[in-house]
Amino acid sequence: MEDPGLNETKYHHGNLKQALVEAGLDILREDGLAALSLRACAARVGVSHGAPKNHFATLAVLQAAIVAEGFRQFAATMRRHMNAAAKDSKTQVMASARGYVAFAEANPDLFRLMFSMERQLDVYPDLMPASREAYAVLREVTQRIAPDSCENPVHQTTNETMLWTFIHGFANLKANRQFYTSNAETGKDPELEDVFPKLSYVELED
Amino acid sequence: MEDPGLNETKYHHGNLKQALVEAGLDILREDGLAALSLRACAARVGVSHGAPKNHFATLAVLQAAIVAEGFRQFAATMRRHMNAAAKDSKTQVMASARGYVAFAEANPDLFRLMFSMERQLDVYPDLMPASREAYAVLREVTQRIAPDSCENPVHQTTNETMLWTFIHGFANLKANRQFYTSNAETGKDPELEDVFPKLSYVELED
DNA sequence: AACAAATATAGACAGCGTCAATATTTTCGT
DNA sequence: ACGAAAATATTGACGCTGTCTATATTTGTT
Incomplete structure (x- = not known):
């Protein structure tokens, strides 16, 4: 042919x-x-x-390839949200978080598979670069919002960890509709803006 | 017989x-x-x-029963940690969080199944009370640490959401060994104490 | 053109969820 | 206490699944 x-x-x-x-x-x-x-x-x-x-x-190898592609689309979603937003640091952080959560809500099963499979990151080597690609976005916005502490890698890691932990928790609870079921009586399904800006990133340095 | x-x-x-x-x-x-x-x-x-x-x-019904039992053990683990700790509010919050994370790390598959199944909480009615039992612990410690805002249910819900989101994110990332793989170069696997007390709960009211 | 490698097909096997038919045990009404 | 009814356990079957093997077809190379 x-x-x-x-x-x-x-x-x-x-x-x-x-x-x-x-x-x-x-x-x-x-x-x-x-x-x-x-x-x-x-x-x-x-x-x-x-x-x-x-x-x-094996099936697990196909799943790993699917998860790798998922991580690439995940990173792309975050960058798309960031590109569509204003370029100041705080807006960029919020945009990346919005992308993070939007992806999780739009692809709950893929999201779950991604983060449950990454445990075996050593077994499926294709996963590492794709995962890094997504994590790089987080690292980027974290560096922007707390640039003065970048010289200290410990603080930088802590900033990343805090930001990531919070966004990841919110995305998980959103993807699993956990907020809705637990706050069923109040009917509250919180949005990211309701809760996200109240974290005091800027006070991390002390 | x-x-x-x-x-x-x-x-x-x-x-x-x-x-x-x-x-x-x-x-x-x-x-x-x-x-x-x-x-x-x-x-x-x-x-x-x-x-x-x-x-x-069906298998899903058995899984729901397993998950319900998981939520009960989950709540029990948190309460056990709380009982073994000092009784001041901040220590109690940290103890519940420690129990939350410890359970997730000790039972990663069960933990994942629990929070992925709760989406269908309406389909398997046994899940609701068990889930509530675990959530009640969170609500309890949240009320203690920000008692002055309890009169305003909106603030109370926000406190719960923030605390839960953060702990849940940390527990998830721990359970999936995500910290280890992502911070592989630095070799950092953060502990709850490294990152948890830096959240400023007390400043939520403004 | 011919041979080797890559790629697709077909068949088989065990394990799985689920259903239907059957057997056994317990419970209950009398 | 006894028989009927309900609850519970067994067995076998079906289609689906992952995985292995053998076979066929296509591609690439010389």
């Missing part, structure tokens, strides 16, 4: 590897984590049930 | 329902979430693969 135009179409299917990852993301979004299977991805793409074996030795 | 002594032994197995839940907790602790199956629980207890059907119509 000559394949003049596009550069990806290889042969029978033309890169099946990427297609399986995207099928997995679709299944995750449409039918949830329980429906994510090697055979379902293969069927969705239109290949036999054994075909994925050539690209992903 | 007369059953003179113990009050629980019913007939063939004697309450299988509770035994299956405990088997599920063991499997979750020893072999992880992927190994949690109806058949595995049945085999561990020593009954046939169809026996659980009488008590749990």
